[in-house]
Amino acid sequence: MSGVSFPLRVKAVTIDLDGTLLDTIPDLAAAANLMLSELDCPPLPESRIRTFVGKGIANLVERTLEAAAVGPVEPEKRRRGLELFDRHYRNVNGRHTTMYAGVQEGLDALRARDFPLACVTNKSERFTLPLIDMLGLAPYFVQVVCGDTLARKKPDPAPLLYAAREMGVAPNEMLMIGDSLNDTQAARAAACPVFCVTYGYNEGLDVRSLDTDALLSSLLEAVELIEKV
Numbered sequence: 001m002s003g004v005s006f007p008l009r010v011k012a013v014t015i016d017l018d019g020t021l022l023d024t025i026p027d028l029a030a031a032a033n034l035m036l037s038e039l040d041c042p043p044l045p046e047s048r049i050r051t052f053v054g055k056g057i058a059n060l061v062e063r064t065l066e067a068a069a070v071g072p073v074e075p076e077k078r079r080r081g082l083e084l085f086d087r088h089y090r091n092v093n094g095r096h097t098t099m100y101a102g103v104q105e106g107l108d109a110l111r112a113r114d115f116p117l118a119c120v121t122n123k124s125e126r127f128t129l130p131l132i133d134m135l136g137l138a139p140y141f142v143q144v145v146c147g148d149t150l151a152r153k154k155p156d157p158a159p160l161l162y163a164a165r166e167m168g169v170a171p172n173e174m175l176m177i178g179d180s181l182n183d184t185q186a187a188r189a190a191a192c193p194v195f196c197v198t199y200g201y202n203e204g205l206d207v208r209s210l211d212t213d214a215l216l217s218s219l220l221e222a223v224e225l226i227e228k229v
């Protein structure tokens with residue numbers, strides 16, 4: 001962790017979705033295994049699929065297929081897998097997803113302190129917007145940047161730089177809160193301070209190994225570590 005001083009003075013906050021605000025693994029795993037079933041592949045445990053989450057749907061599908069097939073997957077099967085996953089995930093999106101403890105209270109506290117909030121996720125817009133609306137999160141965000149909003153997604157800094165421009169703040173005045181290497185790499189490349197929650201997905205990495213300014217056991221803890229400029 002870096003040696004920043006607290007409270008950290010920032011003007012805005014961006015927050016990751018999967019693994020930070022919402023536990024979406026049950027829906028993703030259900031869609032992935034329905035996809036595998038149609039491709040005559042064996043199912044994978046939810047715990048294994050959890051380690052594939054973080055770099056978008058295409059990466060999740062490819063890694064799932066590789067794990068089920070125990071090796072490289074030919075292009076046609078990958079294309080068919082994406083098609084099937086898309087259909088199944090549309091049907092299950094939000095069905096089993098839950099909000100992490102402290103998220104509602106954290107969002108309420110951040111809004112009460114007048115922090116503009118953005119959600120920056122690698123999930124496609126067609127899944128993100130219905131999901132945050134279904135879970136009642138949409139009103140909290142002045143900006144939602146999805147995995148297909150721009151040509152590049154996290155760990156590229158482009159989504160965070162875009163969010164900062166849209167909210168009218170400098171990147172170093174905008175805190176990123178996430179759960180994975182994608183988030184810390186994107187934040188560092190964009191020159192944003194970054195906090196990580198300890199309960200997220202992390203693509204199998206120990207969150208304590210990440211380059212982050214603080215570790216949080218809940219979103220609510222972030223409120224005590226920052227101050228509005």
